[in-house]
Amino acid sequence: MRPLAAGVWHDHREKVLYLVVGAWNTLFSYACFSLLYYLLQEHVFSSVILLVSYVLASINGFLGFRYIVFRSSGHPVAEYLRFQVVYVPLLVVNALALPLFLAYTDYNAYVVQAGWAVIAVIAGYLGNKYFTFRRRAVAAPGGQPVASAADDTERRR
Numbered sequence: 768m769r770p771l772a773a774g775v776w777h778d779h780r781e782k783v784l785y786l787v788v789g790a791w792n793t794l795f796s797y798a799c800f801s802l803l804y805y806l807l808q809e810h811v812f813s814s815v816i817l818l819v820s821y822v823l824a825s826i827n828g829f830l831g832f833r834y835i836v837f838r839s840s841g842h843p844v845a846e847y848l849r850f851q852v853v854y855v856p857l858l859v860v861n862a863l864a865l866p867l868f869l870a871y872t873d874y875n876a877y878v879v880q881a882g883w884a885v886i887a888v889i890a891g892y893l894g895n896k897y898f899t900f901r902r903r904a905v906a907a908p909g910g911q912p913v914a915s916a917a918d919d920t921e922r923r924r
Contacts, residue, residue: 781836785892788831793884796824804876813869813876814862821858825851828891837900846899853894857887 776783799820807816829850833839839846861883868879 781896784836785832785895788828788836789888789891792824792828792831793888795827796820797880797884799823800880801877808876813865817862817865818858821854825854828854832895833900837895839900841900849899850895853891853899854887857890861887 800817803816803820804813829847832850833843833846864883865876865879868874869876
């Protein structure tokens with residue numbers, strides 16, 4: 768049974784850890800937004816509150832995804848910038864949609880943000896896996912890709 772479990776873990780480790788770290792980051796992000804919205808809604812536009820909570824959550828998310836999920840060895844600044852390329856468009860859509868939902872529906876900000884989290888998790892996983900923390904192929908002497916540098920590191924562990 769242990770070899771089977773080890774094989775399943777090896778095959779699905781990244782997805783499981785992404786869900787765990789993503790759940791933590793979603794909770795962290797939602798808590799930041801909720802607390803800031805509760806404290807500042809009478810004084811600050813909802814989009815500004817969203818931006819401040821985004822900055823806090825994006826740092827938390829980047830660190831978790833980089834070091835726990837994808838175990839990246841790439842340059843951290845370059846990866847953080849790519850991370851932002853994935854999430855800033857999501858932030859912009861969210862910042863535009865949130866005030867519209869609040870103005871034209873009966874939903875409150877907490878419900879809107881909870882619904883948005885589902886979309887952001889799916890888009891974030893795809894963007895992080897295939898863009899932010901992508902594993903580049905290492906070329907063999909004949910120019911053929913053999914494995915990524917991260918796969919080689921994983922094999923040595």
